Amino acid sequence: MTKSPALNPRAHYAGWVAPLCWLAVALEGFDLVVLGVVLPALLKEPGWNLTPNSASVISVVGLVGVMIGAMATGTVCDLIGRRKAIIFTVVSFSVFTLLCAFAPNPLVFAVLRFLAGLGLGGVLPTALALVNEYARRGRGGKATTTLMTGYHVGAVTTALLGILIIERFGWHWMFIIGALPALILVPLILKYLPESTAFLEARAAGPATPGTASKTTPKTSKxxxxxxxxxxxxxxxxxxxxxxxxxxxxxxxxxxxxxxxxxxxxxxxxxxxxxxxxxxxxxxxxxxxxxxxxxxxxxxxxxxxxxxxxxxxxxxxxxxxxxxxxxxxxxxxxxxxxxxxxxxxxxxxxxxxxxxxxxxxxxxxxxxxxxxxxxxxxxxxxxxxxxxxxxxxxxxxxxxxxxxxxxxxxxxxxAPDEALPVTEEEADEIARHAH
Structure with missing residues (x-):
C-alpha cells in the first residue's frame, strides 16, 4: 500500500485501526444483544403490557433497522470515506441507545431501536472494509476473524452486566451503560483513526479515461x-x-x-x-x-x-x-x-x-x-x-x-483491486491461478 503523507496525513496512525475498529464492533455486539438480556424485565414493566409476541415485533423492527443500515452505510462509506462513516455510525447508535433508557412506552422504544439499528448495521461493513485495507497482504482472513471476536466479547459482556445490573438498578441502566463507552471511543477515533489509503487513492484516481483501461485494471465507476x-x-x-x-x-x-x-x-x-x-x-x-x-x-x-x-x-x-x-x-x-x-x-x-x-x-x-x-x-x-x-x-x-x-x-x-498495486511476483501468481 502506498503511504503518502500528502495523500493520507494520518497514515502513521495505522496501528490504531485494528483496536479502534475492534472496540466499535464490541459496542455493536453489546447493543445487538442487550434487547434479549432486558426482555424478561421489559415484559414485567408496569403499563407497557408487553407480550412475547409484541416483544418479538420490537426485536424484528430493530433487525430491520440493522439490515437497512448495513446496506445504506456500506455505500456511504464508499462515497465519503470509512473514517467519517464509522464516526457517524458509532455516534448514531450510541445516542439512540441512550434514549432507549428513557422510552415512555413500547412504541417509542421500538422506534428508537429501529433508529439505533440503522447505526448498528453500518458499523460492521465499515470496520471490515477499513481493517482489511490496512491488513498486511495475505492476512485479510485473520484480520477479519480477529475483528469479529469483538462482537462476541461485547455479547458476553452484555450478559454478565445484565446479571449484575438489572435486578439491582433496573433495565434502563443497561442502555445507559451501553452508550457511555462512546464518550471515550469517539474522541479516540477523531484523533487517531486514519482514513483508508486505498479509498483515498481510488478517489484521487477518479473515473478511468475511456480507452485507457488495461486488462488488469477495471474501469472505475462513480x-x-x-x-x-x-x-x-x-x-x-x-x-x-x-x-x-x-x-x-x-x-x-x-x-x-x-x-x-x-x-x-x-x-x-x-x-x-x-x-x-x-x-x-x-x-x-x-x-x-x-x-x-x-x-x-x-x-x-x-x-x-x-x-x-x-x-x-x-x-x-x-x-x-x-x-x-x-x-x-x-x-x-x-x-x-x-x-x-x-x-x-x-x-x-x-x-x-x-x-x-x-x-x-x-x-x-x-x-x-x-x-x-x-x-x-x-x-x-x-x-x-x-x-x-x-x-x-x-x-x-x-x-x-x-x-x-x-x-x-x-x-x-x-476484477483486481486497482487501489492496491501488486508486485510483479504477485501478478505472476495471480496469472497462474487464473489459468
Missing part, C-alpha cells in the same frame, strides 16, 4: 452499487448474498432456539443451556482458527470447507449422543457455523475493489440480516409443530450445504 454487477462481479455478488443469507439464518436460528430444541430432544434444562454456552465457546475457537486457515489455503477453499463441515456436524446433532458426545458435537458445530459466516465477509473484502468494497460488505451483511430474521421464525414454526427435533437440525444442515454450494459459485477470476 457508482459503487453498479460496480457490484460489472467487471465479471455479478455472479459473485449474488453468490455472496445467498451465502450470507444462509450463514446468518444458521447463526440466529441456533442462538435463539438451540436450548429449546435440545429440551425437546430430552435433555434437562441445565444441560440445554450449557450446550448454548458450548456453542458460543466453539464460535470463539472457530474464529481464532478460521482466519489463519483462510490466509494459508485461500478464502474460497476455506469458506467452502467451513460450510461443508458445518452441514456435517449439524446433521450429526440429530443423533442423540450419550455423555460428552453431544457437547463435542455442539462445540464442533459452533466452531464451523459462526466462523463460516465471518469467512464470507473476509472473502468479500478480498474480491471487490476499494471503490466498492464498503458497498459490497454492506449489501452482503444487509441481505444476510434477512436470514437472521428468517432463521428464528422458521425454527419457531418447527417447534410449534413439534418437529424441531430432529428435523430442525436436518434443515440447518441443508442450509449449510446450500451455503457451501453458493460460495463455490463465486467468480474465480474477479
Amino acid at each position: 457508482n459503487p452499487i453498479g460496480m457490484l454487477f460489472h467487471h465479471g462481479l455479478a455472479r459473485s455478488t449474488i453468490a455472496f448474498w445467498v451465502t450470507s443469507f444462509m450463514g446468518l439464518l444458521l447463526v440466529y436460528g441456533l442462538n435463539t432456539w438451540l436450548p429449546q430444541i435440545m429440551r425437546e430432544a430430552g435433555y434437562e434444562l441445565g444441560a440445554a443451556l450449557a450446550l448454548l454456552l458450548v456453542l458460543n465457546v466453539g464460535a470463539i475457537a472457530g474464529l481464532l482458527v478460521a482466519g489463519a486457515v483462510a490466509d494459508r489455503i485461500g478464502n474460497r477453499r476455506s469458506t467452502v470447507a467451513w460450510f461443508s463441515a458445518a452441514a456435517l456436524f449439524l446433521a450429526l446433532l440429530s443423533v442423540k449422543l450419550p455423555g460428552i458426545g453431544v457437547y463435542i458435537s455442539v462445540l464442533l458445530a459452533g466452531m464451523f457455523v459462526f466462523s463460516a459466516q465471518v469467512l464470507v465477509f473476509a472473502y468479500v473484502a478480498h474480491v471487490y475493489p476499494a471503490a466498492a468494497r464498503g458497498t459490497a460488505l454492506g449489501a452482503t451483511s444487509g441481505i444476510g440480516r434477512l436470514g437472521a430474521i428468517t432463521g428464528p421464525l422458521i425454527t419457531g414454526v418447527l417447534l410449534t409443530a413439534g418437529l424441531a427435533y430432529p428435523w430442525g437440525f436436518y434443515l440447518f444442515a441443508v442450509v449449510a450445504a446450500i451455503g457451501a454450494v453458493s460460495i463455490s459459485l463465486v467468480n474465480r477470476n474477479p
Whole structure:
C-alpha cells in the first residue's frame, strides 16, 4: 500500500485501526444483544403490557433497522470515506441507545431501536472494509476473524452486566451503560483513526479515461452499487448474498432456539443451556482458527470447507449422543457455523475493489440480516409443530450445504483491486491461478 503523507496525513496512525475498529464492533455486539438480556424485565414493566409476541415485533423492527443500515452505510462509506462513516455510525447508535433508557412506552422504544439499528448495521461493513485495507497482504482472513471476536466479547459482556445490573438498578441502566463507552471511543477515533489509503487513492484516481483501461485494471465507476454487477462481479455478488443469507439464518436460528430444541430432544434444562454456552465457546475457537486457515489455503477453499463441515456436524446433532458426545458435537458445530459466516465477509473484502468494497460488505451483511430474521421464525414454526427435533437440525444442515454450494459459485477470476498495486511476483501468481 502506498503511504503518502500528502495523500493520507494520518497514515502513521495505522496501528490504531485494528483496536479502534475492534472496540466499535464490541459496542455493536453489546447493543445487538442487550434487547434479549432486558426482555424478561421489559415484559414485567408496569403499563407497557408487553407480550412475547409484541416483544418479538420490537426485536424484528430493530433487525430491520440493522439490515437497512448495513446496506445504506456500506455505500456511504464508499462515497465519503470509512473514517467519517464509522464516526457517524458509532455516534448514531450510541445516542439512540441512550434514549432507549428513557422510552415512555413500547412504541417509542421500538422506534428508537429501529433508529439505533440503522447505526448498528453500518458499523460492521465499515470496520471490515477499513481493517482489511490496512491488513498486511495475505492476512485479510485473520484480520477479519480477529475483528469479529469483538462482537462476541461485547455479547458476553452484555450478559454478565445484565446479571449484575438489572435486578439491582433496573433495565434502563443497561442502555445507559451501553452508550457511555462512546464518550471515550469517539474522541479516540477523531484523533487517531486514519482514513483508508486505498479509498483515498481510488478517489484521487477518479473515473478511468475511456480507452485507457488495461486488462488488469477495471474501469472505475462513480457508482459503487453498479460496480457490484460489472467487471465479471455479478455472479459473485449474488453468490455472496445467498451465502450470507444462509450463514446468518444458521447463526440466529441456533442462538435463539438451540436450548429449546435440545429440551425437546430430552435433555434437562441445565444441560440445554450449557450446550448454548458450548456453542458460543466453539464460535470463539472457530474464529481464532478460521482466519489463519483462510490466509494459508485461500478464502474460497476455506469458506467452502467451513460450510461443508458445518452441514456435517449439524446433521450429526440429530443423533442423540450419550455423555460428552453431544457437547463435542455442539462445540464442533459452533466452531464451523459462526466462523463460516465471518469467512464470507473476509472473502468479500478480498474480491471487490476499494471503490466498492464498503458497498459490497454492506449489501452482503444487509441481505444476510434477512436470514437472521428468517432463521428464528422458521425454527419457531418447527417447534410449534413439534418437529424441531430432529428435523430442525436436518434443515440447518441443508442450509449449510446450500451455503457451501453458493460460495463455490463465486467468480474465480474477479476484477483486481486497482487501489492496491501488486508486485510483479504477485501478478505472476495471480496469472497462474487464473489459468
